[in-house]
Amino acid sequence: MDNGEIALSEKEFSRIRARVYKIAGISLSDAKRTLVVSRLSKILRRLGLKSFDSYVDYLEASGTEADNQEFVNALTTNLTRFYREDHHFEHLVTHIRGVVARKPRLNARGQPRLRIWSAGCSTGQEPYTIGLCLTDAIPELKRWDFKILATDIDSSVVAKAAAGVYPANELSGLSAQRTALFERGADGTVRIPAPVKSLMTFKVLNLMAPLPFKGPFDAIFCRNVAIYFDKPTQGQMFDKLGKVLAPDGFLYIGHSENLQAVSNGFRLVGKTIYQLKANSSAKDAA
Ligand SMILES: C[S@@+](CC[C@H](N)C(=O)[O-])C[C@H]1O[C@@H](n2cnc3c(N)ncnc32)[C@H](O)[C@@H]1O
Incomplete structure (x- = not known):
């Protein structure tokens, strides 16, 4: 040619x-x-x-x-942006406020424990938005054992995500209040502040493979990933996520995805927000 x-x-x-x-x-x-x-x-x-x-x-x-x-x-297709599908982050903040107010899960040292997973995190905008929203809205999380796991099959996007440095135009369209949560590099880039970056663990992980951890996660974001899979593959993947989601945790999926069409384990509790049905919880998870 x-x-x-x-x-x-x-x-x-x-x-x-x-x-x-x-x-x-x-x-x-x-x-x-x-x-x-x-x-x-x-x-x-x-x-x-x-x-x-x-x-x-x-x-x-x-x-x-x-x-x-x-x-x-x-x-792979890696399209993403900060604060994408904003209503999920508002819901998450309300949910985690509830977790903080109730009796939280404790780690082995007796410290309150919070775990969130961004599965199919692409270049990192999704997990960083989770970290920015929660640390801004709930300052006492500083004293928690709080970690965000961010994974993707594509090693090149995981490397970009781990760097936490973005061109300034990534923030266009965001409010002044949100923009103020980022740091400015001397070179005109925007950077994720160290306290938010330190919450993150980035890993290359194929959602088709057995999961190398048991959870439980208080929230899982798996958004705009299943759209690239056929229905049987979507069902298998979501069932796998259900095994590591806490019984009171939430699963957030993409705006064009429909979990109920491919899995029986979840109930719809908000716009593209799901919880496990009572009998399919991940309560055996460590
Ligand atoms: C369109 S991006 C979604 C990014 C982000 N979740 C969002 O909604 O903005 C889809 C991501 O899914 C990842 N992906 C596709 N197949 C995957 C698999 N089998 N395991 C893990 N990640 C996968 C791609 O590499 C890509 O980064």
């Missing part, structure tokens, strides 16, 4: 689809053909490969972990 892109046959597209589905659960629609060509062509050129078939052959026969990670990273 004269624009430097390599031609993608129907058979090659099928092989790429099958591979990203098997690894990441991502179902690529026909509409993603152009995206596949533009994102993977760069990798093929770097590897000196002439066709998508030879790329998939290479991944199957001798691709390293880094090669496979690069393949998955190239095919």
Whole structure:
């Protein structure tokens, strides 16, 4: 092709689809053909490969972990922003105020414990919004054992998230009160303040794999992730999240996602906000 892109046959597209589905659960629609060509062509050129078939052959026969990670990273969609779907953060603050007022869970040292998970955190705007909202609204959380786990399958977005540095235009449209929660870098960037950054643990984690922890989490955000999965995959993933959600915890999903269509374990308690049904709680979790 004269624009430097390599031609993608129907058979090659099928092989790429099958591979990203098997690894990441991502179902690529026909509409993603152009995206596949533009994102993977760069990798093929770097590897000196002439066709998508030879790329998939290479991944199957001798691709390293880094090669496979690069393949998955190239095919994820990472769109996100600070305070996206604002009503979830308002609900979260009210919920956590309730947790603080009631008898909280305690850690082994007898300190009140709060755990929140951003599953599919992309470049970090979602977990940082959680941290900024809660530390601003509930100052006594400073004395809590409070941690936010932020995970994504895409290692490149996890690295960006962990840096906590963003171009200033990421804050456009936010109120002056919200903008004031960020620090300004001398280079014109905006930065996450150290007390909020210190709440975070960032990790690469594939939601298709068994979870390496038991929770329980007081809240799980898994928003705009399931839209890339087919219904059976969505159901399996949400059931897995249910196993690590606290019995009184909340699960927040994306505006176009519908949990009830794919899982029986949850009840709808607000706009795209769910709790476990009484008999499907994660009470065995440590
Ligand atoms: C559109 S972003 C959503 C970001 C954020 N949750 C939000 O709503 O703004 C979807 C994220 O899901 C991640 N993702 C896709 N498949 C995944 C999987 N199998 N395991 C973990 N993360 C996955 C992608 O890498 C991407 O960063």
